[in-house]
Amino acid sequence: MNIKNIFLGLIFIVNSVSAQTNPFDVYLEPLTINGLSGVQSFAFAKHNGKWLIVGGRLDGLHRRQPFAAFDVPNNNGQLIVIDPVSQQKWTAPISSLPVAIQEQLSSTNMQFIQEGNLLYFVGGYGYNTASAARKTFSNLTAIEVSSVIDAVVNGTSFNNFFRQINDPLFAVTGGQLKKVYDKFYLVGGHKFDGNYNPMGNPTYTQVYTSAIRKFSINDNGTTITVTHYPEITDADNLHRRDYNVVPQILPNGQEGLTAFSGVFQTAADIPYLNSVNIDSTSYTVNAEFAQYYNHYHCANFPVYSQVSNQMHSVFFGGIAQYYDSLGTLVQNNNVPFVKTIARVTRNANGLMEEYKLPVEMPSLLGAGSEFIMADNIPHYSNDVIKFDELNSDTTLLGYIFGGISSTAPNIFFTNTGTQSSANSTIFKVFFVKNNSTQTHVLNKQSVNDFQMQVYPNPNNGVFKVKFNLTKLEKVTLKISDSLGEDVYNQELENLTVGENIVKLRIPKNQTAQYFIVNLETVSNKATQKIILEP
Secondary structure, three states: OEEEEOOOOOOOEEEOEEEEEOOEEEEEEEEOOOOOOOOEOOEEEEEOOEEEEEOOEOEOOOOOOOOOOOOHHHEOOEEEEEEOOOOEEEEEEOOOOOHHHHHHHOOEOOEEEEEOOEEEEEOOEEEEOOOOEEEEOOEEEEEEHHHHHHHHHHOOOOHHHEEEEEOHHHOOEOOEEEEEOOEEEEEOOEEEEEOOOOOOOOOEEEEEOOEEEEEEEEEOOOOEEEEEOOOEEOOOOOOOEOOEEEEEEOOOOOEEEEEEOOEOOOOOOOOOOOEEEEOOOOEEEEOOOOOOOOOOOEOEEEEEEOOOOEEEEEEEEEEOOEEEEOOEEEEOOOOOEEEEEEEEEEOOOOOEEEEEEEEEOOOEOOEOEEEEEOOOOOEOOOOOEEHHHOOOOEEEEEEEEEOEEEOOOOOHHHOOOOOEEEOOOEEEEEEEEOOOOOEEEEEHHHHOOOOOEEEOOOEOOEEEEEEEEOOOOOOEEEEEEOOOOEEEEEEOOOOOOEEEEEEEEOOOOOOOOEEEEEEEOOOOEEEEEEEEOO
């Protein structure tokens, strides 16, 4: 990392659009089930058209007040079964289960995966009676999905259908649990013990795993044993949580994963823009791609065309550092709730590009929601949908359920519990193929090696510009005011391949409320707007 001091300063927006022909469209159709409560950051499994919803929270964004954040009354202390076709729901409290299972099953931001008829539920953050505080649970719980669904629907006991083991390597929250061939991958996340507060007071400890933890499960229906394999650690690039890890078919035809965005960077409290591609043996950081939309965990689905060797990952709303405003990419380091629906497409050569779809979420929705695939959708063993086998022009691909519904983009600093809620509306997701007539908008900066970010943003005139170089070349940094007059224009020196950080200060005699930053080489250009606080 190279840090250079320059006296100047700013905050920004980004110029980034180009219309492209799109391979498909999606559209949403709301579905309301009477009496269904909202839930966010939960686990789910499905069987014969019914969904089993476990854990998560019944309120919206966690409050800033330590006494109110992650309060016990808003833990989801019930099992919820939903039939989206018959539009029915059933619930049952988990109070009959052993305390250790109750506590983990009412946690939030757990990791989970369905393996056949079993839902493996790992970690999660919630209240622990023994310590009278909140913690990250170090358990793996196996849930027999079909039997639990039947018990909830019929009002019978489900206590015999839960088994639990303890393992310190499962003490993770905010990570993702996926599978590549025969091994499970617990990717990223952190161990957060104690009561949350945003003031940095010593009421908790937090340790990022910064790791890919690989393991296998031997489960004979009675006893669960786990075999761990050497974990992969990277304190810089795997230091991620509350994000999306999406199953992939890689350009070589093999199964893999891509870890998209996530928080927080080690050098600044802002999201990552790059991604990490993971295969059955190792991982690679993609420094030539930047994801500007959909930074936090949200509903998503993967779809792959074997004919064109194109891998598409589609993301629905949530929270992001950037959003589009009339064709301009706007940066907001307060990381607001957004409506953006975007896809990231990887071509046969491995090049990844980000596109904004013309459709948006109907409101500020998506954070902590899940995409639940419809039955009978053709897919690979890792749940990647087979594009070439979707034979209809329009297909009901699945559903989006749950997540946070916010009344405004930035509510964290004013949040008293009424500014957001857990969303109870289900959205049908339709996939439109062949007859697509609209265009998706390419975010040019997604394929711009710079991955430029400005922070803090907004700011008081003192800030940093962070950017990446894949090779040493001449870099010019130019700043102009709202009238187009230059206030700074200089070729940067002492740069290195990789991450560079430039410290800047806007001259005090400048009265403009915003400035335009241009970073340029022979082959790349990034343009962003920065805003000064009063």
